[in-house]
Amino acid sequence: MLNLSALTKIYKTGDKALTDVSFDVPKGQVVGLIGPSGAGKSTLIRCINRLVEPSSGQVLLNGTNLVALRSGDLRRARRKIGMIFQEYALVERLTVMENVLSGRLGYVSFWRSFTRRYPGADIANAFRLLDRVGLSAHADKRADALSGGQRQRVGIARALAQDPELLLIDEPTASLDPKTSRQIMRLIVEICRERGLPAIINIHDVVLAQQFTDRIIGLQAGRVVFDGPPAALTEDALTRIYGAEDWTAMRQGARDDAQAEEEDRAQAKKMLGAL
Amino acid sequence: MNSTYPTTWKRPPQLVQSRVWRIVLTVGAIAYLLVAIGSVEVNWARVVVGMERAQRFIAGFLQPDFTTRWRDISNGLVESLTMTLTSTVVGVLISIPIGVGAARNLAPSWLYVICRSIIAVSRAVQEIIIAIFFVALFGFGAFAGFLTLSFATIGFIGKLLAEEIEDIDPAQAEAIRATGASWFQLINYAVQPQVMPRLIGLSLYRLDINFRESAVIGIVGAGGIGGTLNTALSRYEYDSAGAILMIIIAIVMVAEYSSSHLRKLVK
Numbered sequence: 001m002l003n004l005s006a007l008t009k010i011y012k013t014g015d016k017a018l019t020d021v022s023f024d025v026p027k028g029q030v031v032g033l034i035g036p037s038g039a040g041k042s043t044l045i046r047c048i049n050r051l052v053e054p055s056s057g058q059v060l061l062n063g064t065n066l067v068a069l070r071s072g073d074l075r076r077a078r079r080k081i082g083m084i085f086q087e088y089a090l091v092e093r094l095t096v097m098e099n100v101l102s103g104r105l106g107y108v109s110f111w112r113s114f115t116r117r118y119p120g121a122d123i124a125n126a127f128r129l130l131d132r133v134g135l136s137a138h139a140d141k142r143a144d145a146l147s148g149g150q151r152q153r154v155g156i157a158r159a160l161a162q163d164p165e166l167l168l169i170d171e172p173t174a175s176l177d178p179k180t181s182r183q184i185m186r187l188i189v190e191i192c193r194e195r196g197l198p199a200i201i202n203i204h205d206v207v208l209a210q211q212f213t214d215r216i217i218g219l220q221a222g223r224v225v226f227d228g229p230p231a232a233l234t235e236d237a238l239t240r241i242y243g244a245e246d247w248t249a250m251r252q253g254a255r256d257d258a259q260a261e262e263e264d265r266a267q268a269k270k271m272l273g274a275l
Numbered sequence: 276m277n278s279t280y281p282t283t284w285k286r287p288p289q290l291v292q293s294r295v296w297r298i299v300l301t302v303g304a305i306a307y308l309l310v311a312i313g314s315v316e317v318n319w320a321r322v323v324v325g326m327e328r329a330q331r332f333i334a335g336f337l338q339p340d341f342t343t344r345w346r347d348i349s350n351g352l353v354e355s356l357t358m359t360l361t362s363t364v365v366g367v368l369i370s371i372p373i374g375v376g377a378a379r380n381l382a383p384s385w386l387y388v389i390c391r392s393i394i395a396v397s398r399a400v401q402e403i404i405i406a407i408f409f410v411a412l413f414g415f416g417a418f419a420g421f422l423t424l425s426f427a428t429i430g431f432i433g434k435l436l437a438e439e440i441e442d443i444d445p446a447q448a449e450a451i452r453a454t455g456a457s458w459f460q461l462i463n464y465a466v467q468p469q470v471m472p473r474l475i476g477l478s479l480y481r482l483d484i485n486f487r488e489s490a491v492i493g494i495v496g497a498g499g500i501g502g503t504l505n506t507a508l509s510r511y512e513y514d515s516a517g518a519i520l521m522i523i524i525a526i527v528m529v530a531e532y533s534s535s536h537l538r539k540l541v542k
Contacts, residue, residue, distance in 0.1 A: 051449055079455030089450035093468040102464050106455025113460050155450075162454055 001026050002048070002166055002198055007057035009043055009222075017043040018222045021057070025166075028196040030189055032209035032230070035219035036242050041202040044219065045168040048200070049081045050074060061166060079106025082159030084188070086171035088151040090158075092144040096135065099143050099154050100126040103161025122161070129157040133187065149180040156188065167192065167199035173208060178257040179264070181205070185212045206238065207254035335513025336520070344507065344515045351503030352522065355489040358420045358499055363482045365421075366428025371474075373429060374436030375462065380448075381440060390433070397430025406492035420497035424485045431484070435477050436470065443469045472541045479534035486530055490523050 002025040009018040017040045025031055033041050046052035048059050050066060059066040066077055082103070090099045104122045105113055112118060118126075130136045133153035138146065143154060152172060159167060172188060173181035185201075189212045192199045203209045209216055210230040218226030218233075218241035226237045235247045291297045341348070376382045376390035405426055409419040443466060451465040493501015500519060507516040 049453055051453060075455045075457065077455075078453060081453070083450065083453040085446060085450055087446060089446040091447050091451065091465055091468050092444075093471070094464070098464075102451060102456070103454050105451065105457075105460045105464065110457060110459045110463075113456075114463055158450075158454070168453075 001062060002200075003058075003060040004048070005058045005060075007044070007047055007059065008055050009040070009047055009052065010055045016222055018047065018054070021219075021222075021224055023217060023224065023227060025198045025200065027198055028192065029215060030192050030199045030201065030213045032213035032216045033200055033202045033219060034204065034206055034209050034216060034241065037204070039219040039241075040222040041219055042170055043222075045083075045170055045200055045202050048166075048168055049078050049083065075106055079162050080165045082162045082164035082167045084152070084155050084159050084167065084169040084172050086174045088148070088155045090143040090151055090154055092142070094143060095139070096130070096141050096143055096146070096154050097126060097139045100129060100157045100161050103158040106162070126157070126161055129160050130154075132160075132191075133157050148176050149184065152176065152180075152184050153187070156184075156191070160191065164197065167197055169199060169201040169203075171202055171204065173203065173205060179261055181208060182258070182261060189213070205254075206233070207251060211258075332513045332516075335515075336517035338514055339518035339521055340512075340514035341518045344503075344512070344518075347503050347506070348500070348515070348519055348522070351493070351500040351519075354417045354420075355486065355493070355499035355501070358417050358424060358489050359482065359486045362421050362424035363428060363478065363485050366425040366485075367432055367474075367478045367481070369425070370429045370432035370436065373433040375440065375466075377433060377437035378440035380443075380445070381462070381466070390437070394430050394433045394437070397426055398434060402427050402488050402492055403495055406495050406497040410496040415496045415498065415502075417498035420489060420492055420499055423492055423497055424488060427488065428481055428485065431481055432474075432477055436474060439470045439473045440466060472538075475541050476538040479537055483527060483530035483534055487523075487527055 004024075005022045007018055007021040008016075010016050021044060033044065035041050043052055047054040048061075048066065050069075054067055057067065061077065061081070064077060066074070069077055091102065094102070098116065101116070101118050101122065102113075104118060104126075108118060108122070127136065127139070130139055133156055135146075135150060135153055135157070138150065143151060146154065155172075167188075169188065172184055176184060185208055188199070188201070191197070201209070201213060210233060213230060216226065216228065216230050216233050217224055218237065220241050225240050226233065228237075238247050239245070288297065291300065373390045373393055376386045377394055379387060382390065402423055406419060406423040409422045413419050413422070447469065448461060448465040451461050456464060489497075489499045490501040490504065493499040493503070494505045496502065500523060504516060504519045504523075507513075507519060
């Protein structure tokens with residue numbers, strides 16, 4: 001379980017990115033973090049695993065205060081926090097397998113990782129994960145040979161290889177088409193359910209967030225302005241987060257996407273049936 | 276909707292805003308250039324004598340003599356090639372840690388300052404001057420040449436490698452850091468794959484620079500084919516000198532083409 005209390009980040013330039021952010025994420029809950037660009041969504045999830053140093057406040061993961069950890073302990077804590085990135089952030093020139101195995105870096109010695117001689121259990125697990133995300137045939141390909149959706153699946157497998165207790169997910173669908181976006185979101189949520197993993201998904205697509213998450217937190221200028229179930233995200237709440245906008249039109253567009261996907265699937269089933 | 280828009284547009288001046296200053300600066304620059312050209316003294320009598328020597332030189336070049344001094348030439352060549360290869364390997368090996376230390380995004384500031392200073396010193400001093408220094412220290416021969424070229428390689432590769440490391444995609448490094456990787460694992464997994472093709476390319480490029488330099492520093496006594504060339508010239512054996520020059524040109528061309536081909540291959 002994750003507990004944030006009074007988390008604040010002030011950048012060196014004096015910009016207040018986060019102000020007094022406090023919330024709990026119980027085991028197995030998938031949280032969608034929404035808000036306009038520059039609201040501090042990226043900063044918030046990076047303050048949790050301290051890729052960005054918070055200025056004050058506490059981050060408790062299963063009882064350990066991550067903010068107080070020194071470098072060695074921080075590395076041990078980080079390996080328990082899987083992270084999935086916008087634009088995938090795979091190491092492009094390494095193979096898919098190396099990218100997945102890099103999730104084990106915190107657990108093996110430098111020499112083992114340097115010679116790529118990982119323990120057998122890690123390798124078996126990596127193959128299992130690649131199979132889970134549907135990429136077992138691509139293990140030896142270089143990461144830059146894959147399509148966007150496939151790369152994000154490798155990113156998911158890398159995060160899961162860490163055997164995480166928490167997933168931090170930064171705009172997982174930002175560079176994917178609507179259909180692939182939904183597939184990736186579905187995969188992430190399924191995996192969180194399977195493993196009872198808590199997750200924070202930083203996402204700018206409100207409709208995807210509502211559809212796939214258990215709870216929505218709205219951030220505006222570094223403050224939590226909404227926290228509740230997806231159903232409670234009314235036009236009023238959206239206006240509080242983003243400012244005035246025509247929300248019905250957006251919802252209609254998203255419904256069209258979903259419908260198109262349904263039709264695609266029905267079509268595919270029909271074709272399979274015909275065979 | 277009836278407003279009329281201008282039909283002409285001029286690019287606003289980018290560097291000097293004032294028109295007067297632009298004219299003054301242009302006229303001043305041209306005047307200085309004319310005065311400077313006027314101040315170069317040309318001694319035409321000596322040019323004529325020089326042209327005569329150039330004729331003999333070209334004649335020698337047209338009838339290169341590979342055989343008379345072949346032993347000297349082949350010794351010089353072997354020495355030069357040995358010097359080139361060993362100094363490139365040693366220089367690159369030393370410059371990798373220095374380049375990593377000189378990358379602002381990886382190194383703490385004290386290490387950054389140290390590594391940048393080493394690079395600055397190596398780059399500030401021209402090879403010939405370093406060669407004269409090492410020849411004075413360790414005597415004539417290939418050892419001084421080897422040290423000179425290794426030293427020059429450190430500055431070259433170190434600086435360019437550091438710049439390449441500073442330009443890596445930070446997202447890939449961040450992702451590896453987020454897995455709980457140590458600093459060395461970060462270098463091995465996030466930095467090395469991104470800079471390796473460039474490092475190989477630079478090393479091959481430096482290999483052919485080092486061969487060319489080995490011919491130059493030989494003239495001040497640091498061994499190799501340059502020494503042989505110098506001897507041939509001072510003995511007025513222009514036919515042997517021509518042969519040596521042709522061999523140098525041939526080797527440089529082979530090195531250049533094969534290295535650019537190899538660089539295209541590693542992507």
